[in-house]
Amino acid sequence: KDKLVLQLKWVTQAQFAGYYVAKDKGFYDAVDLDVEIKPGGPDIAPAQVIAGGGADVIIDWMPSALASREKGVPIVNIAQPFKRSGMMLTCLKESGIKSPEDFRGRTLGVWFFGNEYPFLSWMSQLGIPTDGSDNGVKVLKQGFNVDPLLQKQADCISTMTYNEYWQIIDAGIAAEDLITFQYEDQGVATLEDGIYVMEADLDDPKKVDMFQRFVKASMQGWNYAAENPAEAADIVLENDATGAQTEKHQKRMMGEINKLVAGSDGSLNVADYDRTVKSLLSGGSDPVISKEPEGAHTDKITKGM
Amino acid sequence: MNNGAIVAATFFWMVAWFANSWLVKLNPSNQVLARGINLLIPLIFGVTLIVIWEGITVGFNISPVLLPSPSMIWARIAASTDILWADFTQTFLKAVLAGYAMGCISGFAVAVAVDRVPFLRKGLLPIGNLVAALPIVGIAPIMVMWFGFDWQSKAAVVVVMTFFPMLVNTVAGLAASGAMERDLMQTYASGYWQTLLKLRLPAAMPFIFNALKINSTLALIGAIVAEFFGTPIVGMGFRISTEVGRMNIDMVWAEIFVAALAGSLSYGLIALLERAVTFWHPSYRS
Amino acid sequence: MAQSGGLNRWFVDRVLPVGTMVVAIVVIWYGFAVILNAPFERDQAARADTSLTTMQLVNKTLAQERPVLPAPHQVADEIWKTTALKKVTSKRSLIYHTWITMSSTLLGFAMGSMLGILLAVLIVHSAVLDKSLMPWVITSQTIPILAIAPMIIVVLNAVGISGLLPKAFISAYLSFFPVTVGMVKGLRSPDPRHLDLMRTYNASNQQTFWKLRWPSAVPFLFTSMKVAVAISLVGAIVGELPTGAVAGLGARLLTGSYYGQTIQIWSALIAAAVLAALLVMLVDIIARIVMSRMGMAR
Amino acid sequence: MSIVIDAEGLDLTFQTNDGPVHALSDIDLKVLTGEFVSLIGPSGCGKTTLLRVIADLEKPTGGSISVNGVSPEEARLSRAYGYVFQAAALYPWRTIGGNISLPLEVMGYPKAERAELISRNLDLVNLTGFEKKFPWQLSGGMQQRASIARALSFDPDMLLMDEPFGALDEIVRDHLNEQLLKLWAKTKKTVVFVTHSIPEAVFLSTRIVVMSPRPGRIHEIIDCELGHDRSLDIRETPEFLEIAHRVREGLRQGHSYDD
Amino acid sequence: MSIVIDAEGLDLTFQTNDGPVHALSDIDLKVLTGEFVSLIGPSGCGKTTLLRVIADLEKPTGGSISVNGVSPEEARLSRAYGYVFQAAALYPWRTIGGNISLPLEVMGYPKAERAELISRNLDLVNLTGFEKKFPWQLSGGMQQRASIARALSFDPDMLLMDEPFGALDEIVRDHLNEQLLKLWAKTKKTVVFVTHSIPEAVFLSTRIVVMSPRPGRIHEIIDCELGHDRSLDIRETPEFLEIAHRVREGLRQGHSYDD
């Protein structure tokens, strides 16, 4: 059996259900893989982990993956299970914000640590400065939860359709009291959870074969999760070592995640890729990446499936 | 692998070690010279560490994403002084100084208040020691929730971290004056405040400075770590946590360098102040 | 008689004041819980177009699901549910997480103490190291450990070290410092006459170390170990964050924070405080036993 | 001559962890104005405790005592005495001048008067010129003289001295004994003086109180009328040796060799 | 009788921050086997320094010295002497027995022999039965006796004692002086003894070396032939007083009252 280490981008939750399902349901075993799944966290940079040899495969968002690649970590997208983006800005209705133009002069909560790129390129496309100047927005580095909105420390905060949004709802604020701006709807969506490996590993036929088996089994896992969301959520809960996740939340998250994965066979849609790159390059004076990346994705793995 | 760099670093290390061994034995009678040597020796040692670091990163071709070489870090420092300064202003000049002052002063004030009531003293000290051992990672998110995103919440974390060491040390210090000295004040029919001012506070100074020194390093670490849990987009902690995600590890080390420099300088400054104020303490008399 | 006198004194000197203080803290805590949680309830009432009596407001603020500051009984209830009512092997058991954290604390504490002692021995025996090392030992503590913790973990990972050890390393990094400082003091504490005495016996360096320096450093060692064990716990908790925050009190703090579960954060904090108290007490008890064996407890 | 200290049936028991310690038992003692009374006795016999009771640093558990006709506490509050400890007990963070100034500050003397008193008292103990030095820059003998100057600075009528020269070497001690005697003759203060040394007690005192331990009590009071004008040489006179012998005998009778 | 210590023109200068301190200057001293030589002099005159030079704890900067005919270092390495400090300097974490055993352990005596030596030496200083006690459970006088037992345990031919009874009260001190004298008469060891006390020096010694300070030098050497069989009472004999007087005069001449 071949050993393979997978570094996730965030903590164990339904966002990564496909991989946990594949492991628990024996899909990895079936293709002779012994996969170790390492949960991520707020200060785990998957690109750094793979550069340090701590993982063979990582899950990352494309903006940060491309930025890392430019910084000299040669990672390559080999598969893209997430078709759609789940990121959005969520505001309280009472703040009076109705459209992105109303952001000016407001305080917005944004995730950093490489997750700020989609936001920054959106703002630069809107022509809204983020440097704190008068007609721009005031940006806060948002912590890991929705408190800034509940405490009214920010007018809008970043949320994922599958996670933080529901925490706001759970906190007792009705959906009618909220207004959301999905990146997908604003036409600035960038690709989220994709599977990345080191470029050099792709020259090794043995590794390539391993990756193929991995992606295949993982997609099998995602399909299973789509068909059996309740069981998949249970599997995730099972694997959560912190014991902090709740069943209600994970079941709901599973449903939302399935919406994002729907329509993906694992292969990267080149049009989506180009759109993401264009969005990242158009950042005005401060683009996320400075030049068109080369060799940042390959269909070498998915086309053989 | 670049063997030249490793060999060069090893050679430098050996030369530096001999230089230091020689300097230690020198023991000059000239005061200024002696003080200079006492500064030079750790400096040579530090430079040696940096040279070895450079030798290893270059020699073993370590990826800069994992550990950048000192020369790269230095280049980054030189190129980003404006960002470093802005971060320093936000974190050190605002959060740390404000929090440090408030934490130390309030710890001191509470200690003096508590000192009059033995019951309070006995009750507070064990609890104080406990709270002092609480991890900042637990306190920081709470403070951000309570005091907002800007430096005030960082200052609050610093206050929590510095308050108890000051409290505990001051209380111990106020008890440190000798029985004989206190009896002496009694024979003068001296009042509480006179005894406090003329005997117990001076005698407590070594303890108070101990807390000031501990707190000077704690405060900086506390403010930086608190920034991991929500900040405006400036500050040393913000930069560190953000640039790791962006694979700009050299920038991270640049901030760490600034932090270590600021921390060591404040520590040194307080140590100098301590020497001036507690000049009478046996540890400073030659 | 001496026995009951001792017990009585223990009660009057320790239990009573500390207990009173705890009660006072709990009362203040309730007050703040009401004050801090009230704005949200008022907002909710405003959204629902109702108004609340003070009694209702107070009741609601003390029973929120996601309070800004949970009420003490909420935390107590959570602790009870996650300790007594869960199997200790369950991932939802606070005892399980406390155990995880404690194991890396103890390992880190052991490594930190060892390193601290080693450095102190080197510093005391070598003039070169004394002058060159000490300032850097202080500088090492001005580096924000949480900042480099992720990198330490990645680098250790790269050389194939993972699991308990990386967390323990961070814990050791924080805890060696007080031990070094205390031990340098301790190893230098023998009366010069005692050192001279060893010289008149023509004792070797080793004999002087084991028969004189080491025993006279023991009280200093224990004093600094009490500080170090508490710091080790902080280090272990900090170390849990960049290792994927999979389990342990640090992970509970963090995941509590992700999902806005303030009650979980506070119960983890309390568990950390209790663990710290127990560990310090343990070191203290060992210290007492050793010292009285050595005839130094009076 | 009036009675300055009047103790009758004085008792003091300390409550300690290992039970009560009977530090003073049935002490009767009267000290008159201008007397120089020494307390001598083996370690632990209660000399310090008795002195502390007089100074109101310890409350007796039985018997009665008056100082200057009032209670020790009232006497303390009216600053009736200066107290000199075994170790000089100078504050290391104050200069010699600052140390002598301490009681004056506490008692609210104006600045100009303080300066005047400091220099006068420094002169009295032969320390002129050392005002700006710190205690640790002086020898033990000089420190002890400074602490005597401090006790004298506010001109109390009575001096209580607890082994003030115990830590000094014999020559320096002889020298200070001579100076103390001169000072006493000049200022006519009442002195209660604790010592371990027989020659010192005989040389200085008008009366010697020999104490014995467990419980601490007065074994014997020996008169010592060698005149006010003594020089160190009298220590080889038969009168001196006679008294010294009596003191030694008294001490030996009260002593138990259980160590 | 042979010469045990032979110092000629001994000089020792300490280099300190405030310039050189001339601790010993031109010391000539011969000590014969079985003698009891006391060093007396005011504080800072170099008594301790001289003793430390003999013990090879300090290197002279000039002159020559031999101990048992060899250099002090060789003498130390051959464990020629036992050293007793002012305060007992017992290790608080060792029992009395453990303390006496310390030099034996360092010198590699087998266990059985150690036990034997410990009990013999405890007996010698009248401490049988206290072997298992810790130092702080004993009185000062008993501690000092234990420290003498420790110095005697490996049976050195010479005892170097630096104010061993300085911290004790007069009665206890008298008592220990008597015991030390008996011990010396019994064991015939050579003793070099530092003291501040004139009666102690006269009572114990066969010769008294009076030293004077700045620079530390020998002012006078006084013979003291009161016979080996002295009791405390001889202190009131004219011979005793005569010698004491001479010592005092010597001390006074050499003393400068600048402190």
Ligand SMILES: Nc1ncnc2c1ncn2[C@@H]1O[C@H](COP(=O)(O)OP(=O)(O)OP(=O)(O)O)[C@@H](O)[C@H]1O
């Ligand atoms: N605060 C105290 N608490 C308990 N016992 C005490 C206290 N002070 C003194 N004692 C005991 O009272 C007895 C008399 O002590 P005191 O200090 O008066 O003796 P002393 O004659 O001055 O002895 P020394 O010559 O050693 O100074 C001793 O047994 C001592 O242990």
Ligand SMILES: Nc1ncnc2c1ncn2[C@@H]1O[C@H](COP(=O)(O)OP(=O)(O)OP(=O)(O)O)[C@@H](O)[C@H]1O
């Ligand atoms: N290690 C040292 N470094 C510098 N000066 C020293 C040192 N040891 C002693 N001295 C100085 O040498 C002189 C003689 O000191 P020594 O200790 O021999 O005197 P002493 O006669 O034993 O005095 P005491 O009676 O106070 O013990 C003193 O002036 C002392 O300050």
Ligand SMILES: Cc1ncc(C[n+]2csc(CCO)c2C)c(N)n1
């Ligand atoms: C420091 C940090 N902040 C935010 C994210 C964003 N993020 C990426 S995936 C995910 C899960 C959604 O619940 C979230 C929040 C991150 N990775 N790291």
Ligand SMILES: [Mg+2]
């Ligand atoms: Mg006393």
Ligand SMILES: [Mg+2]
């Ligand atoms: Mg000496």
